[in-house]
Amino acid sequence: xxxxxxxxxxxxxxxxxxxxxxxxxxxxxxxxxxxxxxxxxxxxxxxxxxxxxxxxxxxxxxxxxxxxxxxxxxxxxxxxxxxxxxxxxxxxxxxxxxxxxxxxxxxxxxxxxxxxxxxxxxxxxxxxxxxxxxxxxxxxxxxxxxxxxxxxxxxxxxxxxxxxxxxxxxxxxxxxxxxxxxxxxxxxxxxxxxxxxxxxxxxxxxxxxxxxxxxxxxxxxxxxxxxxxxxxxxxxxxxxxxxxxxxxxxxxxxxxxxxxxxxxxxxxxxxxxxxxxxxxxxxxxxxxxxxxxxxxxxxxxxxxxxxxxxxxxxxxxxxxxxxxxxxxxxxxxxxxxxxxxxxxxxxxxxxxxxxxxxxxxxxxxxxxxxxxxxxxxxxxxxxxxxxxxxxxxxxxxxxxxxxxxxxxxxxxxxxxxxxxxxxxxxxxxxxxxxxxxxxxxxxxxxxxxx
Amino acid sequence: xxxxxxxxxxxxxxxxxxxxxxxxxxxxxxxxxxxxxxxxxxxxxxxxxxxxxxxxxxxxxxxxxxxxxxxxxxxxxx
Numbered sequence: 001x002x003x004x005x006x007x008x009x010x011x012x013x014x015x016x017x018x019x020x021x022x023x024x025x026x027x028x029x030x031x032x033x034x035x036x037x038x039x040x041x042x043x044x045x046x047x048x049x050x051x052x053x054x055x056x057x058x059x060x061x062x063x064x065x066x067x068x069x070x071x072x073x074x075x076x077x078x079x080x081x082x083x084x085x086x087x088x089x090x091x092x093x094x095x096x097x098x099x100x101x102x103x104x105x106x107x108x109x110x111x112x113x114x115x116x117x118x119x120x121x122x123x124x125x126x127x128x129x130x131x132x133x134x135x136x137x138x139x140x141x142x143x144x145x146x147x148x149x150x151x152x153x154x155x156x157x158x159x160x161x162x163x164x165x166x167x168x169x170x171x172x173x174x175x176x177x178x179x180x181x182x183x184x185x186x187x188x189x190x191x192x193x194x195x196x197x198x199x200x201x202x203x204x205x206x207x208x209x210x211x212x213x214x215x216x217x218x219x220x221x222x223x224x225x226x227x228x229x230x231x232x233x234x235x236x237x238x239x240x241x242x243x244x245x246x247x248x249x250x251x252x253x254x255x256x257x258x259x260x261x262x263x264x265x266x267x268x269x270x271x272x273x274x275x276x277x278x279x280x281x282x283x284x285x286x287x288x289x290x291x292x293x294x295x296x297x298x299x300x301x302x303x304x305x306x307x308x309x310x311x312x313x314x315x316x317x318x319x320x321x322x323x324x325x326x327x328x329x330x331x332x333x334x335x336x337x338x339x340x341x342x343x344x345x346x347x348x349x350x351x352x353x354x355x356x357x358x359x360x361x362x363x364x365x366x367x368x369x370x371x372x373x374x375x376x377x378x379x380x381x382x383x384x385x386x387x388x389x390x391x392x393x394x395x396x397x398x399x400x401x402x403x404x405x406x407x408x409x410x411x412x413x414x415x416x417x418x419x420x421x422x423x424x425x426x427x428x429x430x431x432x433x434x435x436x437x438x439x440x441x442x443x444x445x446x447x448x449x450x
Numbered sequence: 451x452x453x454x455x456x457x458x459x460x461x462x463x464x465x466x467x468x469x470x471x472x473x474x475x476x477x478x479x480x481x482x483x484x485x486x487x488x489x490x491x492x493x494x495x496x497x498x499x500x501x502x503x504x505x506x507x508x509x510x511x512x513x514x515x516x517x518x519x520x521x522x523x524x525x526x527x528x
Contacts, residue, residue, distance in 0.1 A: 022464050204456070
């Protein structure tokens with residue numbers, strides 16, 4: 001019998017099929033989610049992983065047995081499920097393991113209105129309920145299972161974020177990596193003037209071409225080559241469940257999550273003067289600078305989608321971006337969406353009439369190291385030791401998430417991993433040479449204090 | 451109704467996680483080790499342990515006589 005503690009993570013449920021996550025477990029989870037949410041209806045969708053077929057069936061049976069109706073939305077992207085949970089005001093379960101290898105599957109859960117469910121907001125309770133329903137399956141409930149087609153409504157919703165009348169016939173190449181972008185992108189782009197080419201559009205949960213993880217540089221190689229060969233204006237790389245997107249400019253240069261956040265923030269603030277924009281503390285300094293320059297209010301958050309969503313709710317922020325390629329929109333029920341981000345960038349490019357690389361020049365102010373992981377025996381202890389050292393040397397420290405140290409024209413952040421003996425380091429400096437030197441400096445400091 | 455080839459590659463018995471035999475003509479998945487049959491409705495296998503139906507020796511013999519027409523699942527399971 002599958003063990004819930006192996007698959008219930010901090011923000012979602014994830015494991016390998018069928019040893020860690022199987023139909024029996026999903027039936028228990030269905031009953032648990034139905035019981036926890038306490039609504040009469042649950043929404044359910046899945047990505048293209050083959051195991052999703054039987055796992056969703058079992059999940060629905062569990063929910064039905066607990067007396068809750070299930071609406072099966074079919075195969076979709078994760079941001080589509082959030083849209084459905086928002087527009088229908090019902091809790092939802094998205095069966096996906098995002099960019100994880102083929103043998104994985106999992107579930108991302110949300111409450112009605114697409115409110116997140118994480119460890120402190122229901123996932124712990126659902127895990128406990130799941131144990132109960134594994135021991136004693138729910139019976140007797142008379143919930144039913146129906147299907148509903150909502151993709152056209154989702155397409156209208158995504159297009160509503162831009163003025164489609166200003167869009168120009170840009171040459172756009174998408175790499176959907178055999179993930180759900182292959183379903184969603186053609187649907188959204190239909191009838192729009194873009195000249196769209198899609199790499200690997202077939203939905204195939206075995207990811208036969210390359211992993212659906214665009215944050216890894218090696219997974220952008222095919223898209224880069226295609227952009228250059230076609231003389232395209234932009235490349236769009238989606239991850240497995242298409243809630244993240246990464247941009248490639250016309251020179252095939254990858255655009256970082258921070259730069260994309262700054263670009264989208266500038267567009268959003270033009271339409272929402274004085275609005276609040278969120279960014280996590282790993283983002284480049286460029287982001288708060290651009291927000292201030294555009295007259296917006298910047299709010300810095302810890303790393304993690306539940307923080308961004310929570311603070312978006314508290315502040316009424318109109319947009320939030322993370323370095324990792326997640327972009328959240330107030331008007332998308334505060335949920336993240338890759339395709340909405342793509343549309344906003346394409347609208348900006350249409351209006352600007354400049355190559356993307358030229359549009360980005362004003363935002364290319366600093367050089368970031370990217371996340372560097374170091375193995376240390378006691379990551380939390382290492383962070384404390386560095387903090388004490390910095391304070392003793394007369395410096396100031398920020399403890400919002402791990403340790404952030406402002407060193408004048410450069411800064412760094414150190415965060416301990418909760419699950420592995422790893423320390424995560426991010427550095428940003430005025431140029432590449434300084435960045436490398438400062439990375440070495442901080443790593444030596446950590447080593448000397450560990 | 452045929453079963454998706456990707457499903458055939460991954461499906462396993464929910465209890466012993468071993469391979470199953472897919473009999474397309476009868477729309478069933480069979481575990482010859484535990485003598486348990488799982489139904490497939492509209493192309494969707496129902497792989498809950500308590501939905502499996504144990505068969506008697508005669509039925510087991512009948513299915514094993516047809517094994518050449520069956521497809522074994524789980525060739526690429528984790």
